[in-house]
Every structure is written in structure tokens, then in C-alpha cells.
Amino acid sequence: MSLSTCSRVPVAVVAVTLPQARPLRSVATNAFARASCGGGHRHKLRSVAALKTSSDDQNLVQQSADDNRDSIWSNDYIQSMESKYSGEANTEHINKLKEDARTMLKKAEDEPLINQLELIDLLERLGISYHFEDEIQKNLERISQAHSKPTHYKDLYATSLEFKLLRQHGYKVTSDVFKAFKDDKSGQFKASLGKDCKGLLNLYEASFLAVEGENILEEARSFSKKYLSKQKKDGTYLSLLVAHALELPLHWRMPRMEARWFIDLYQQCQYMNPALLHFAKLDFNIVQATHQQDLKFVSRWWMNTGLGKNLNFIRDKMIEHFLWTIGLMYEPQHGYFRRVVAQLVALITTIDDIYDTYGTLDQLQLFTDAIVRWDINEVDRLSDNYMKMSLFTLHNSVCEIAAKHFRDQEVNVLPFIKKAWIDLCEAYLVEAKWYNTGYVPTMQEYINNATISVAAPLTLCYAYVLLSNPLSKDMLNNFHQYSVISHCPSLITRLTNDLGTSLAKIRQVDVPKSIECYVHDNGCSEDEAREHVRGLIEATWKKMNKASLESPLTMPKKTFHRVAVNLARMSQFMYLHSDGHFFQDFTIYKNDMLSLLANPFEI
The missing domain is CATH 1.10.600.10 (Farnesyl Diphosphate Synthase)
Incomplete structure (x- = not known):
């Protein structure tokens, strides 16, 4: 039983007498x-x-220790695994989808910044960005150079998404860009931003890219979490993204498992790209x-x-x-x-x-x-x-x-x-x-x-x-x-x-x-x-x-x-x-x- 769920015994009150034999092997503690x-x-x-x-x-410990020894799958089961997706059968098809996505990336360079950011973010969340590392790096390099020009930081969603992507890829972008969303008098984030769910979600995710001493990102996390926690849980695409982020931020998640989860969710997106979904x-x-x-x-x-x-x-x-x-x-x-x-x-x-x-x-x-x-x-x-x-x-x-x-x-x-x-x-x-x-x-x-x-x-x-x-x-x-x-x-x-x-x-x-x-x-x-x-x-x-x-x-x-x-x-x-x-x-x-x-x- 866990220390948080069992009846807690006060420290230094009850002594435990242990047997001389080595203790039972319990689970997952190192x-x-x-x-x-x-x-x-x-x-x-x-x-x-x-x-x-x-x-x-x-008895429960003993039974759990016994149950815990063996893997959930036997070697026989593992060796019997078969997939119709192994080998070269799908090579031509996947290469065609890859080239189509590469064309999308190229075209996006001439589109508004938000389109470029959303496409890169989508490729990463779908787990297929590894096919386009060079193209994405070149795009982000160009975006990072424009980042120093604070002329377009009026939209919380675009600003947060850009900051998040650049920080994820190792660019030393400043968190001062978020000062534009603070009230001049109070010094707090503007309450009117509380209605911008997409913006708040990306602000929240961006805050986990903080380094020591970035107080503005600490404030951003508290502010965005406050409003996101009040969002209606109606099972829609955006509400599920919010709940997922509040459970554990994207920056802390295992990429492969996250791609598996997001591909399932993306099918519900109103603006889903069928070609990229199929590719993923x-x-x-x-x-x-x-x-x-x-x-x-x-x-x-x-x-x-x-x-x-x-x-x-x-x-x-x-x-x-x-x-x-x-x-x-x-x-x-x-x-x-x-x-x-x-x-x-x-x-x-x-x-x-x-x-x-x-x-x-x-x-x-x-x-x-x-x-x-x-x-x-x-x-x-x-x-x-x-x-x-x-x-x-x-x-x-x-x-x-x-x-x-x-x-x-x-x-x-x-x-x-x-x-x-x-x-x-x-x-x-x-x-x-x-x-x-x-x-x-x-x-x-x-x-x-x-x-x-x-x-x-x-x-x-x-x-x-x-x-x-x-x-x-x-x-x-x-x-x-x-x-x-x-x-x-x-x-x-x-x-x-x-x-x-x-x-x-x-x-x-x-x-x-x-x-x-x-x-x-x-x-x-x-x-x-x-x-x-x-x-x-x-x-x-x-x-x-x-x-x-x-x-x-x-x-x-x-x-x-x-x-x-x-x-x-x-x-x-x-x-x-x-x-x-x-x-x-x-x-x-x-x-x-x-x-x-x-x-x-x-x-």
C-alpha cells in the first residue's frame, strides 16, 4: 500500500522488526x-x-512479487508477431506521401507565419517530423531570424506556438515576447486573454520550456492554467487537448506514445488534413x-x-x-x-x-x-x-x-x-x-x-x-x-x-x-x-x-x-x-x- 493511501504511522513511533532473510522483491523502486x-x-x-x-x-506483497516476475508477453507470443507493414511492400506508397508532405512544407514558406508554424507543429505531433529534419531546421532558422523583430507579437496563439517550437529546437529566443500580453498598469497578463483557449493552451505548453529565472514564464503558466482549468470538458478536440496538457505537458511526454495518442485525436479535428493523417x-x-x-x-x-x-x-x-x-x-x-x-x-x-x-x-x-x-x-x-x-x-x-x-x-x-x-x-x-x-x-x-x-x-x-x-x-x-x-x-x-x-x-x-x-x-x-x-x-x-x-x-x-x-x-x-x-x-x-x-x- 502506498504511503499516501495507507494509514500513515507517525515517524519514529513504531519500530519494525524484520526477519533475517532478504526481503521480498517488490516492484519498481529504483x-x-x-x-x-x-x-x-x-x-x-x-x-x-x-x-x-x-x-x-x-500475502499481497508475496503474490505481487510472484506475479511481477514474468513479462506480460511470452517469447513465443513475441516471435509469433506478424505485420503486413514490414518489408518493402509499402515503400513506394510511403515515399509518395513523404514527397507530398515535403511539398506542403515548401509551399508554406510563402504563406503567413502561423501556417508555417502549425504545419511544423502538426508534423511533430503526428510523429512524422523525423522525415523532414533538414527542411524543418531551415524553416525554423528563417523564423528565428525574424523573431527578433517584435512587430507581429499581437496574437497570443501565434507567439506562444512560435516560442515553443523555437525553444524545442534549441533556439535562444527571449521570453520577453510575452510582455506584450501584459497590462501596462497592473503588470499582470490581460484578463481578456482568458477567452483565447488556443492561445492559453500554447502559452501553457510554452511555459514548460522555461529556464531558471524566467519569472514571466512562471506567471504565464499560473495564468494559463487558471483559465484552462475552467474550460468546459465537452469531449471536443480542443477540450481533450487541454485536459491532456493539464495532465502532463507536451514537453514532458514520451514522443512515440504521444504520437499514437494524437493520431487518434486528430481524426476529430474539424480542419484535419486527410493526407497527413493517412501518412501518419x-x-x-x-x-x-x-x-x-x-x-x-x-x-x-x-x-x-x-x-x-x-x-x-x-x-x-x-x-x-x-x-x-x-x-x-x-x-x-x-x-x-x-x-x-x-x-x-x-x-x-x-x-x-x-x-x-x-x-x-x-x-x-x-x-x-x-x-x-x-x-x-x-x-x-x-x-x-x-x-x-x-x-x-x-x-x-x-x-x-x-x-x-x-x-x-x-x-x-x-x-x-x-x-x-x-x-x-x-x-x-x-x-x-x-x-x-x-x-x-x-x-x-x-x-x-x-x-x-x-x-x-x-x-x-x-x-x-x-x-x-x-x-x-x-x-x-x-x-x-x-x-x-x-x-x-x-x-x-x-x-x-x-x-x-x-x-x-x-x-x-x-x-x-x-x-x-x-x-x-x-x-x-x-x-x-x-x-x-x-x-x-x-x-x-x-x-x-x-x-x-x-x-x-x-x-x-x-x-x-x-x-x-x-x-x-x-x-x-x-x-x-x-x-x-x-x-x-x-x-x-x-x-x-x-x-x-x-x-x-x-x-
Whole structure:
């Protein structure tokens, strides 16, 4: 049961006596690694968040742990997936639709600015803008040059849409353009704008592109949210867009899932473009077929490792692992990226479960030492066959990646990847030691360690290697320049997980997460701690927005930044409705999986 739904026991009032055995593996408590899926931080609580656990609750935890081990889809089901949109059958048709859309973009250059903005925005929301990156970039470059001329900032809708698009693409446009919509006397946004629903919606969405210190965008968000919340919920196209934005802003949403949702909604639009809708549906289905092939590959790989079959304490959830890769890079040309990262997430989850639910502290120390030394001969020092099997699989996977990159680019990435794995396992060991000593970390101690144990830094190291072409030794040595853009999604992933899993309907025996640590440090209420964590998430998004604006619009930097931002978006998606990994029969979660990977659009 969640801390917010159960009867809250006052801090430091009730002591919990735990059995000597390792605690039951619960679900989704360590963000990216544990997010994918579930589990993590199952450690002793001393004075913080002590909870009474009845026998019924213990049975519920046990049943949920048992149910949580297996994926919602078996390997047999995955291998049986078929799509009529795979192969070359639709190539000619999709190319024709693509050229028609390219012609629309070209013609729009001679049309009013709002037409250009709406077309670019539509292509992005339909999930087909990746076909036109060069054309869109040229259009936005031209628009950004005119942006400095504040002659056309009379329309809230156009101004907000332009600002949003330019900021999304890394242009350092000023938020001062919104001063034109403030009352000269009061200094507040004009009340008459409250009737402009489209303008308010785009103002609200634009406000989430803010960086630190942009007070006018904070005011814009409060103002627009106030009026949007009063809008009539009548099921119309615009009202559904408003409700969707208020639930979670577009800038924080997973692009692929957002495209799936928007294509469905766009059919209701009064001014719907049939050609673009058809293009979006067909493209979605073709890309979905590509994802199915990637999923089949990684599912076979996972079966061949034997880890899921032999290690009966780990989470055998390849479909959930693969879902993260779609959130990071869904475009069809990034199949190798998805296949490698899905393997990475599976290995992270396996090793996470070894630290969290299986190994003793002595065993975990030896396992960590073996990782640090990165010598396969160290396997002989391990007494446990499960750990040996995991170590062999990890070494094979990393060496295969290193060999490929040396063969293709003559760069040795092994030290770079090895260091990231060492950092992760050492962070896992810290948590194991906290468990064994019953230590309650401070909020800062928790954050310092959890932003590593969340496995986002390791994932971004992989992304940097996989997406950088050409790649050089100097680029690897200078990876520290990405410290901010790497840290921000790590922190967001960790904190969104903490908020999301705190809503789970299972009472967990757990090491304190950020909410409990903040309560312990400050003696405040749980609600106050939650509000503080939400504030940290918003502040971290602002830092990440700033880092994206400071990055030159060149490859591979631009691509890496996009993956980093998408990692944060993916965490927002996974924990929007509690923890999708936990409740396998959770309707929203299962429907999302089906719509993304199994069910094509009808055409």
C-alpha cells in the first residue's frame, strides 16, 4: 500500500522488526534500472516511514512479487508477431506521401507565419517530423531570424506556438515576447486573454520550456492554467487537448506514445488534413513493424542467455525493457541502438536484482570487486553460480560492443563502458550496506548515490557510444562536458520513480527514498516532502532546458541531448499512473503496450 493511501504511522513511533532473510522483491523502486522494471531499495527502515504490515499485506506483497516476475508477453507470443507493414511492400506508397508532405512544407514558406508554424507543429505531433529534419531546421532558422523583430507579437496563439517550437529546437529566443500580453498598469497578463483557449493552451505548453529565472514564464503558466482549468470538458478536440496538457505537458511526454495518442485525436479535428493523417497512420504502422523485429531479436537474445530461465529471483520482463528503448529513440533507422540498449536494461535489471534480493553482503562485495577488476578470471572467486552466469553474460555483452566499435571506428570504448558499469555496481553496493546497517541517508547522500544507481548515467554512456559516428578517443575523454545534461535526466528519473512508486498499492519494506529522506531531514509532513520533490523535478527540467539551449545545434551533440531529454520523458511516462511495471493487469499500461507494439492503425 502506498504511503499516501495507507494509514500513515507517525515517524519514529513504531519500530519494525524484520526477519533475517532478504526481503521480498517488490516492484519498481529504483527508477530506470529498477523501473525497468520494478524493484529496488528493498532495505530496512529504522525511524523513517515505519509501517505495520499485517499478514494479509504480507500475502499481497508475496503474490505481487510472484506475479511481477514474468513479462506480460511470452517469447513465443513475441516471435509469433506478424505485420503486413514490414518489408518493402509499402515503400513506394510511403515515399509518395513523404514527397507530398515535403511539398506542403515548401509551399508554406510563402504563406503567413502561423501556417508555417502549425504545419511544423502538426508534423511533430503526428510523429512524422523525423522525415523532414533538414527542411524543418531551415524553416525554423528563417523564423528565428525574424523573431527578433517584435512587430507581429499581437496574437497570443501565434507567439506562444512560435516560442515553443523555437525553444524545442534549441533556439535562444527571449521570453520577453510575452510582455506584450501584459497590462501596462497592473503588470499582470490581460484578463481578456482568458477567452483565447488556443492561445492559453500554447502559452501553457510554452511555459514548460522555461529556464531558471524566467519569472514571466512562471506567471504565464499560473495564468494559463487558471483559465484552462475552467474550460468546459465537452469531449471536443480542443477540450481533450487541454485536459491532456493539464495532465502532463507536451514537453514532458514520451514522443512515440504521444504520437499514437494524437493520431487518434486528430481524426476529430474539424480542419484535419486527410493526407497527413493517412501518412501518419501508415508511417506508424511501418515503424511499429520495425520495432517488432527489434523486439524479436532481443527476446531471442534474452532466451539464449538463460538468465531468465535459471535465475528465478530476477524480473524476466524483456518487453518492459524494450519499451524504454522506444522512448529513447523510436525512429526506424536506430534499430541497432534499440537492440543494444534493450540488452543493457535487461542486464541492469538482472544485476540490480542480485544486489537487492539475492546476494549476501559478502557475496556482493566479491561481485563488485570482480566488476571493478574487470577480469573474467575473477569469476573463480565467486561461490555462487548465478553471479558467475551474470558476470559471464555482462562481459560477453560489453566485449561484443567494444569489438564492433573497434572494428567499425578503430576506437576502444571498453574503458569508457567499463567505468560506467563500475560506478553503477559500486552505487548498488552502497545501498546494500545501508540495508545491512539500517542506515538512513540524508537527502543529499541519497541523491548523490541514487542518481547513479538509477542507471541513467550508464544508459547515457551507451547512448553516447552508439549514436556518435564518427567517434574518437578525444570525444570519450571529453564526455564530462555533458555532465549537466546527463545528471538532469538521472535526477528526474529517480524522483519521478519515488513519487510514482509511493502510490503503489503494496506496503513495502524499503530503504528511505527521497520523500522519506526529506521528512527525516526536515521533520516535515509527507505532503510537504512530496511538494518539495515535485519542485525539484520542475527545477531540474529548467536546468536541462538551459543545457539544451547552450548546446550547439550540431550532431552528435544534438542527438545525444535528445536522448537525454527523452530519458526524462520516459520516466514521466512510466510513473504518470503509479508504476506501470508493477501492475501487470493495469489497464492503461497494457493498452499502451498493445497500441505501441502490437496493434496497428486501421487504414
